[in-house]
Amino acid sequence: MSKFKSKQDVRNYVWRRIASICRSNPYRRIPNFLNAEIACEKVKKLEEYVNSKCVFSAPDSVLLRLREIALKDKKLLLVAKPKIKGFWILDKYVNPTIKAMDKFGRDVRLDELDVKVDLFVQGCVAVDEKGNRIGKGSGFGDREYELLKDYGLLSKNCLYIVVAHDMQVFDDLSYLMSEHDVRADVILTPSRIIRTKTFL
Numbered sequence: 406m407s408k409f410k411s412k413q414d415v416r417n418y419v420w421r422r423i424a425s426i427c428r429s430n431p432y433r434r435i436p437n438f439l440n441a442e443i444a445c446e447k448v449k450k451l452e453e454y455v456n457s458k459c460v461f462s463a464p465d466s467v468l469l470r471l472r473e474i475a476l477k478d479k480k481l482l483l484v485a486k487p488k489i490k491g492f493w494i495l496d497k498y499v500n501p502t503i504k505a506m507d508k509f510g511r512d513v514r515l516d517e518l519d520v521k522v523d524l525f526v527q528g529c530v531a532v533d534e535k536g537n538r539i540g541k542g543s544g545f546g547d548r549e550y551e552l553l554k555d556y557g558l559l560s561k562n563c564l565y566i567v568v569a570h571d572m573q574v575f576d577d578l579s580y581l582m583s584e585h586d587v588r589a590d591v592i593l594t595p596s597r598i599i600r601t602k603t604f605l
Contacts, residue, residue: 412539412581415531422572428466435528435541437466438570443595445470445568448524449478450598451591453564457523459483461553463546464503465528467568472501481520484510485549494518515552521560522553527589532567533578536588536601550587565589571596
């Protein structure tokens, strides 16, 4: 395949390909693909997850199962509200849909938290095996990471995890990345756990 000319070209390509296996319209969104649960469950195989105390998750539906796992394993769960209109923290199990988190999660300000995030989890539209992630174009995912970093809430060895379908994973998208883009450490797909080249 010839190189893409822009991140938007990658998005359009993925949205067209993945639409048939999504639970809802993926266009202009983070795709919520079938078997996302299988990808999310692979987090339990990561030593970093086993040893973690606090997990951050974006609010995307594709990450629902991972949020469930974290709460069932009695992890502290920090979640960004849609469009980063605040944050919830949960320390007891609820079905972590947006509606339930809004009802049962505790609203928190980042400057009042005294915890460190051990795992930072995002969905994506595309990601490559080097960890270069492309979101839906809103910039919210990057901003969530920057906010936690700015407030000193990322642990020293915080692991950046991306959940994706195998068809969302590419060999190399680094030529489309900007200097400020943060690379993921691990990619979870229904068939693989990919340790990116950030570990090499």
